[in-house]
Amino acid sequence: MDCVVAIGAGHENNISWFASGFLYGEYLRVEKDESVYNVFLATNNHVFKDFSSVYLRFNPQGNESAKNFLLRLVGRDDNRLWFAHPNEEIDVAITQINLDLLKKYNIRYSFFHSDIDVAPIDKMNELGIAEGDSTYTLGFPLGIVGEQRNVVVVRSGSIARIKDVLAKTNIKYLVDTFIFPGNSGGPVISRPELISIVGTKSQDKAYLIGIVSSYLTYRDEAISTQTKQTRVIFEENSGLATVFPVDYVEETIKEYYKTISIKRD
Numbered sequence: 001m002d003c004v005v006a007i008g009a010g011h012e013n014n015i016s017w018f019a020s021g022f023l024y025g026e027y028l029r030v031e032k033d034e035s036v037y038n039v040f041l042a043t044n045n046h047v048f049k050d051f052s053s054v055y056l057r058f059n060p061q062g063n064e065s066a067k068n069f070l071l072r073l074v075g076r077d078d079n080r081l082w083f084a085h086p087n088e089e090i091d092v093a094i095t096q097i098n099l100d101l102l103k104k105y106n107i108r109y110s111f112f113h114s115d116i117d118v119a120p121i122d123k124m125n126e127l128g129i130a131e132g133d134s135t136y137t138l139g140f141p142l143g144i145v146g147e148q149r150n151v152v153v154v155r156s157g158s159i160a161r162i163k164d165v166l167a168k169t170n171i172k173y174l175v176d177t178f179i180f181p182g183n184s185g186g187p188v189i190s191r192p193e194l195i196s197i198v199g200t201k202s203q204d205k206a207y208l209i210g211i212v213s214s215y216l217t218y219r220d221e222a223i224s225t226q227t228k229q230t231r232v233i234f235e236e237n238s239g240l241a242t243v244f245p246v247d248y249v250e251e252t253i254k255e256y257y258k259t260i261s262i263k264r265d
Contacts (some may be wrong), residue, residue, distance in 0.1 A: 002042030004138045004152045005185065006057040007047060008068075015055050015068065017048040020139035020186035023111035024118075026253050039072075040094040040256075042249045043132050043185030045084045046212055048073055048093050048259060058107045059150045062079070066150040067105060071095070085248050091170055092212040092248045094256060102254040112187070112208045116237045119190065119207035120247040125166050127190075129209065133159045134193055137177050137212060137241065141185025155179070156191070157241070167243055172213065172242050179215050179241045181192040188243050224234045237259035 008017040027036035041056070048054070052074040057066050073082050082095035102109050110129060112118055137155045142155055157177025164170035175188060187228070188210040196202040215237050222232040 001152045003109055003112055004060070005041065005138045006150055007043060007185065008055045008143075008145075010052055010055075010056075011055075012068065014054075017057070017140055017143040017145045018182060019043060019184045020054075020182065021047070022107060022138075022185075022187045022208075022211075023207045024094070024208075024249055025111040025113050025255075026250075027113065027115040035113070035115070037111070037113065038253075039097045039099055040253060041097050042092065042094050042211060042252075044091045044211070045088075046091055047092045047185050048082050048095075057145060057150045058109060064255075065145070065148045067107065069101070082174055082258065083252055086250065086255055087171075090248050090251075092211060092244055092252050094252045094254045096256075106231065111245065116249070117206075117208055118246050119209050120250065121166060121245050123207070124162075124209060124245075127203060129149065129159070129162065129166070129190060129203070130197070130200040131159050131162060132197040132200065133190035133203060134211070135159060136189040136191055136206075137179060137183065137186060139179070139183040139212065141182045143179040143182050146163065156189065160240055171192070171248075172244050173210070174216070174251075175210075175241045175243050176239060177241055178237060178239050179212055180237070183212050183241075184214065188212060208246055210245050211249060213242045213244055216240040216242060216260045219253060237258060 003022045005021045007019040008015040021043035024042045034149045055068045083091045109131045160174040160176040162173040165173040188208045217235045221230045
């Protein structure tokens with residue numbers, strides 16, 4: 001729960017919480033018997049692209065009210081401070097997070113460890129992840145962030161279609177769960193279960209397996225009884241969410257490292 005962050009825009013006293021994100025720790029090395037990670041905020045490209053800054057909402061360690069932090073997305077020389085996946089069809093973006101600042105303000109946080117908690121496509125194939133496997137989707141639908149404290153909304157669901165992603169012939173898969181505006185950029189977690197569909201494996205550990213992008217819609221028409229013509233078209237939530245595998249978070253981080261390397265050179 002402490003990996004998930006609400007993202008908002010506006011002014012300090014009037015913030016509209018419109019998206020979700022999560023902290024992702026990219027494993028670097030071992031120092032003095034401890035693993036070292038570079039920590040990023042992961043969310044969707046469409047969450048960041050129209051803003052020069054956003055707010056992030058965290059809980060302090062104690063019982064104090066949630067604290068908002070301003071995250072600048074554009075620097076003083078108008079350079080972009082966040083990174084999108086190079087493929088525009090892949091709705092993933094990252095920016096580095098200053099953990100020292102969070103520690104200074106005694107913020108309670110956690111992050112997904114890339115070497116322990118994450119299942120990219122190859123790992124999902126190894127685990128036998130398949131259609132019908134249960135999932136949790138974490139985030140802040142409809143801007144529901146909690147009154148005093150940051151409180152994550154958890155929705156259960158199941159993988160509806162993933163074979164084409166596991167075969168690396170598609171870039172996103174489907175989860176059968178209702179998501180809404182505000183869920184964009186939130187993590188999708190595999191759910192451990194002792195039982196499984198015949199012909200598939202049961203899962204004994206939870207993994208980060210993807211990042212929410214949007215929901216699929218269907219169109220319904222209101223037809224006039226007099227003219228027999230369509231008068232109104234409704235676009236409704238189908239209950240299917242599109243999810244990008246976590247591989248694309250890794251690829252976006254690699255793109256970030258390339259950019260940093262070029263600047264240093």
